[in-house]
Amino acid sequence: MLGKIQQIIILPQYYCIVSQHNTSLSLKDYNTFGIDTQAKKLILLIDLTQLREISNLQDCLIIGGGSNILLTQDIEQTVIVNQTKGIRTLNENEDTIELAVASGENWHEFVMHCIANEYGGIENMSLIPGSVGAAPMQNIGAYGREVKDVLTYVKAIDIRTLEEVVFSNAECQFGYRESIFKKSAIGKYFICEVGFKLTKQYHKLNTSYGDIEKWLQERCFSSPTLRDVSNAVIAIRKSKLPDPAELGNSGSFFKNPIIDKAHFEKLKEQYPEIKSYPIDETSVKVPAGWLIESMGWKGKKVGNTGSHAKQALVLVNYGGANGQEVYALAKAIQQSVKETYQIHLDMEVNVI
């Protein structure tokens, strides 16, 4: 798995993989796009207390599950891959449970842990790639649920002062694929723990979004369980979204743009088939997948990359693509959508 490791130094509580002089380490296994860029130094962090021993923490590139990054160059900085683990119960009563989860936990494994224990609230977010610590960064969401709906706090370490800071849900300033960690707090914190409040009974299932209801009805699940909903989401995601283990990708590459209603009405006259979701009285959300597909990108292969055949919003690595190539495709898609619809597509993925 770790092809080019030259030397492994076992430290008391975490292990640190360091390349020898003039050689470097591939980051291919640490980003779901499978982009083969190199790092000069890589640290796999399994114990938070050891963060304090990393002298130049401010200059390091910290990655979690690597599911929301596009690496376009070799990384000169030290790369820290967060692999801290642990799920603790903070409080519980008959109806609810509060959990503290280490940021390095895999998101989907955490969802599966909750399903197995009958904890409700995150079943619609099954199979989202990435880590628990990355979830609040962009307020991950799927099928009508977002992480902000169940998150109680984010514990983080200020990478300058090494002080611990706790952000309440409100302080995280969540929005659609947005949080303080992508805005004013960008690059300032190492998220180390996330708190969740989940239901133990009287679960509030949301099956109204997308094809979940249809999937359940077809299988005669008239009163679905958490596991049924999770299974529906997993099946629907698998049918549309490529598995990063088989085809490198970062999920949705762009956000769904939110535009002025007046702008939308004008576009609707010209393109009656354009889709939208209501937001408020003055704005609507337009599915980026529709815009991209309408420009003919869906399923189109450009070199080693392309827009996925089943979901235009997902850019994929067909094998051997470099980050620049994917970035160039993303720019070309942005430009064509802008020219035709006067809509700017924001990248959801962090380009490094």
Ligand code: EPU
């Ligand atoms: N559409 C097309 N062509 C496509 C894809 C989509 O026309 O190739 C149109 C269709 O009209 C469809 C609509 O877009 O009805 C919505 O598509 P879909 O239900 O697949 O959802 P999405 O808006 O494209 C969002 C999230 C996904 C999340 C799904 C389901 C964003 C940027 N993406 O996609 O999140 O799984 O909803 O809730 O908000 C991710 O962030 O990585 C991600 C996969």
